[in-house]
Amino acid sequence: MSEIPMPTGANDDPGSATGHPDYRDGVVDLLGVVAYGELAAFGRLAEDAASAPTLPDQVMTAAMATRQFQHFERVRDHLWTFDVDVMDAMEPFHRAFDTYHAQAKAKSWLEALVSTFVGDGFAADFYREIAAYVDPATRELVLSVLTDERETDYIVGRVRQAIADEPAVGGRLALWGRRLVGEALTQAQRVAADRPALTGLLSGSVDRPGLDLAAIGRMLTRLVENHTLRMERLGLNS
Amino acid sequence: MSEIPMPTGANDDPGSATGHPDYRDGVVDLLGVVAYGELAAFGRLAEDAASAPTLPDQVMTAAMATRQFQHFERVRDHLWTFDVDVMDAMEPFHRAFDTYHAQAKAKSWLEALVSTFVGDGFAADFYREIAAYVDPATRELVLSVLTDERETDYIVGRVRQAIADEPAVGGRLALWGRRLVGEALTQAQRVAADRPALTGLLSGSVDRPGLDLAAIGRMLTRLVENHTLRMERLGLNS
Structure with missing residues (x-):
């Protein structure tokens, strides 16, 4: 069902009801x-930090990049409880993310913030x-890597200030936001089509409630409604 | 003596014998x-991560970048005990570091590792x-931001492997190492000449043993002898 080879001699159950191989996949x-x-x-935030307009912006963006990498490390460590190397687990998803980031390459500091x-x-x-829909240990992990509200407050402040300074910026950034969501949905559909185990986990076809x-x-x-609310919080029409 | 304005109403003594304004400067x-x-x-490591030849190299380099930023955050927090904003404290040193990094811009992944x-x-x-020569709290901080040995082991392994694969690489990297130290000493001398309070701290002319x-x-x-030992550890003549 999945291309990921299941490790032999793996620990059977890192959470509750996680023993089913389809669930694990x-x-x-x-x-x-x-x-x-x-x-x-x-990678994207680190690149943005290098082109930040001021030193405080550089520091704030580098801080966001650092937080992302710390989250990555937490996920990598959690994958070891399934006896899986993060490199193997990431392999099937390079293309989707790399395509997304290539298609949605920000051309300005404000686009990068959005x-x-x-x-x-x-x-x-x-x-x-x-x-x-996941075992308790995975749930705890997933909820622990949510975005820090302080960071989003910083972005909201910077974007709203830029629109106040030059209202035409708002229209361009609204277009940018729509493009990002369109590209994200395109890549998500590809991933869903390629990875039946992942789709199965969400749709409840793997012997678990879904x-x-x-x-x-x-x-x-x-998800799309929340995106609209987020764009409104930036002062943008979605 | 220093261009940094001393904050008014500052906490007098974050460590022992730190009250003297020249020491604080x-x-x-x-x-x-x-x-x-x-x-x-x-910034440099994050850029290196983007051009890493493999995904594990990218992850290792991103980890090193993240560690550096965490160190930055610790220093920033410690500066608050002197009532100083890290942005103000860093301001006099941009030029020296930016010049160093511009002059010593790696042209390959191996040069970046070195x-x-x-x-x-x-x-x-x-x-x-x-x-x-610094107060105990500053000493603890400074010693806590030393490089992680695991990271240097990784670099030593990668560089030695590259030289084993292609011995000519060793000569080029040895030249590169000499250039880095030359540029670092040039910038250090500029900073020493520009910042008498810093030089005074090290030379003991600020009412403290130095x-x-x-x-x-x-x-x-x-410092230069240790550099030579490090180059030998990489398998390079310095």
């Missing part, structure tokens, strides 16, 4: 997605949605 | 150097040398 995929997402976000805000917010919502297809549809609706 | 300069050094190292090894090693030696000029000469000799 699905949760390893999920952790691989999260790990590579954090690593890719580190990318971080939109991407982190979307990821956090997704983590909260799926937390109910979402049915209608519920997945409702989840996507909630 | 010197130690704030020292912490500013360390902070900007860590921040600049974060830069990290040489730069971190040099910094760690310098921190150990000066630890005796090094005399002959002792500073011996310290520089030790």
Whole structure:
């Protein structure tokens, strides 16, 4: 069902009801997605820090990059409880994230801030949605790598100030936000089609309670609604 | 004596015998150097991570960048005990570090590894040398931001492997190491000339025990000797 080879002699049950191999495949995929997402976000934020307009902006962005890498390390350590090397778990998801970041390459400091805000917010919502369908140890991990509110406050402040200084910026950034979500949904659909174990984990077809297809549809609706609220918080129409 | 304005109403004594304003000027300069050094190292390592040849190399380099930024945060927090904003403390040292990094811009992944090894090693030696001349809380901080041995082991392994694969690489990297130290000493001399409070802290002219000029000469000799040992550890002639 999954291309990830299951390690032999693995510890059977790092959480409750996690022994089923399909569950393990699905949760390893999920952790691989999260790990590579954090690593890719580190890379993008570190690049943004280098082009920050002021030294305080550089420090704030470097701090965000550092937080992402610390999250990556936590996910990597958790994957060891499944006897899986994070490198193997991330492998199937390079292409989707690298394509996303290439297609959604920010051309200005403000676009970079909006990318971080939109991407982190979307990821956090997704983590909260799926937390109910994973074993307790994985749930605790997933909830612990949610975005820090202090960071989003910083971004909201910077973006709103830029729009106040030059209102035309708002229209351009709103367009940018729509493009980001479009590209994210495109990549998410590809991943879902390629990774049946991951889709199975969410849709409840792996001998555990999960979402049915209608519920997945409702989840996507909630994700997009929350994105709209986030754009409004930045002062942008979505 | 120093361009850094002393904050009014500052807490008088964050350590023992730290009340003397010349000492404070010197130690704030020292912490500013360390902070900007860590921040600049974060930037360089983050850039190196983006061009790493393999995903494990990328992760290892991103981990080193993250450690540097965590050190930066610790120094920033310690500066608050002197009522000094890290941004103000770093300001006099941008130019020296930025010039160093511009002059010593690695053109390959291996050069980048050698830069990290040489730069971190040099910094760690310098921190150990000066630890005796600062107040206990600052000493503890300075010793806590020394390089992690696991990271240097990783670099030693990668560089030695590259030389084993292609011996000509050794000669080029040895040249590179010499250039790094030459540029570092040039910048250090500029900083010493510009910042009398910092030089005073080390030379004992600020009402605290310090090094005399002959002792500073011996310290520089030790720093260069240790650099030679580090290059040998990489398998390079210095």
